[in-house]
Amino acid sequence: MNHRDGSSPAPSVGAALVVLSALLILTATTVGLAFLELPPAVHVGLALTIAAIKAALVAAVFMHLLREAPATRLVALMAAVLLAIFMLMVTVDVRHLGG
Amino acid sequence: MSERAPRPARIAPAMSEAVREPFADPAHQRDAVALGMWAFLGQEVLFFGVLFVFYTHLRVRHPELFAAFAPRLDWRLATAMTVALLLSSFTMALAVRFAFVRMRGKLLSSLLATTALGAAFLAMKGWEYAHHVARGESPIVDLADELGPGPGLSTFFGLYFVLTGFHALHVLGGLVALGWLVIVAWRTTAEDLRGSPVMAVGLYWHFVDIVWLFLFPALYLAGRPA
Numbered sequence: 001m002n003h004r005d006g007s008s009p010a011p012s013v014g015a016a017l018v019v020l021s022a023l024l025i026l027t028a029t030t031v032g033l034a035f036l037e038l039p040p041a042v043h044v045g046l047a048l049t050i051a052a053i054k055a056a057l058v059a060a061v062f063m064h065l066l067r068e069a070p071a072t073r074l075v076a077l078m079a080a081v082l083l084a085i086f087m088l089m090v091t092v093d094v095r096h097l098g099g
Numbered sequence: 100m101s102e103r104a105p106r107p108a109r110i111a112p113a114m115s116e117a118v119r120e121p122f123a124d125p126a127h128q129r130d131a132v133a134l135g136m137w138a139f140l141g142q143e144v145l146f147f148g149v150l151f152v153f154y155t156h157l158r159v160r161h162p163e164l165f166a167a168f169a170p171r172l173d174w175r176l177a178t179a180m181t182v183a184l185l186l187s188s189f190t191m192a193l194a195v196r197f198a199f200v201r202m203r204g205k206l207l208s209s210l211l212a213t214t215a216l217g218a219a220f221l222a223m224k225g226w227e228y229a230h231h232v233a234r235g236e237s238p239i240v241d242l243a244d245e246l247g248p249g250p251g252l253s254t255f256f257g258l259y260f261v262l263t264g265f266h267a268l269h270v271l272g273g274l275v276a277l278g279w280l281v282i283v284a285w286r287t288t289a290e291d292l293r294g295s296p297v298m299a300v301g302l303y304w305h306f307v308d309i310v311w312l313f314l315f316p317a318l319y320l321a322g323r324p325a
Contacts, residue, residue: 008199009129009298016237020189027181028196034320040162055309063305072134079141082188083148090114090152094159
């Protein structure tokens with residue numbers, strides 16, 4: 001687990017395969033859900049949630065964020081949190097405030 | 100500079116990852132590269148965030164555009180593109196591993212596989228662009244008779260081309276960086292391989308993959324059941 005011994009920060013072949021399988025299954029899920037008769041808001045919510053889970057998997061394992069130093073994890077987390085706040089405010093503005 | 104003299108052994112064999120001046124050891128240097136790349140990617144998040152503001156505005160204010168024109172996007176081709184990028188992220192993660200454990204043959208294979216999958220993505224994108232332009236589905240407006248009735252076909256395809264175009268440019272940039280990594284790995288012996296440059300390109304490549312994971316449902320799967 002520790003890259004400081006000179007080994008790789010990247011995942012093992014087995015772990016990478018598990019993550020790849022999960023990403024492919026989630027892709028099939030999001031395509032399948034897109035064809036269900038659901039309210040538009042539910043469609044957007046489901047698609048966004050699945051995309052966020054896939055992004056988190058890529059960042060945590062393929063980008064080895066889980067093994068990084070706390071400062072690096074904080075920089076990545078802040079980028080995601082600030083983007084979420086930014087998009088939330090934009091959505092409220094566009095939907096309700098005429099922005 | 101131009102003489103190809105063998106690089107002098109500046110460091111002890113146990114630390115053959117070339118450690119530059121301010122760093123204590125290879126792990127310290129690798130941590131700094133990772134932090135620097137994540138800070139850069141944070142700026143890229145902001146860049147794509149602004150593009151998604153454009154998207155959110157149109158999606159909320161003009162849902163009729165998505166109902167009318169999103170079905171013209173080929174979700175089957177886009178699913179194939181998604182699979183190509185996911186596979187390329189997998190091979191890129193392996194490349195980073197093989198660079199750090201200095202398995203040169205496997206590193207080269209992984210880098211070449213990643214490059215091929217990225218090129219396949221761009222080829223599909225190029226085919227898709229040509230298809231849309233041939234059908235007149237482009238952001239280009241004939242000012243003589245198409246401005247006036249408000250947002251329409253060219254508005255939706257303007258959004259589509261801007262979002263996917265900037266993403267495709269990022270893929271192209273990644274392919275250039277991957278080509279450079281292949282050349283460096285080809286000319287380097289296994290003992291002299293350095294993991295950090297491969298890791299830095301890998302972080303960028305995975306980020307570009309993540310952007311596509313949002314673009315795919317946002318554009319290609321929007322308004323499907325309608």
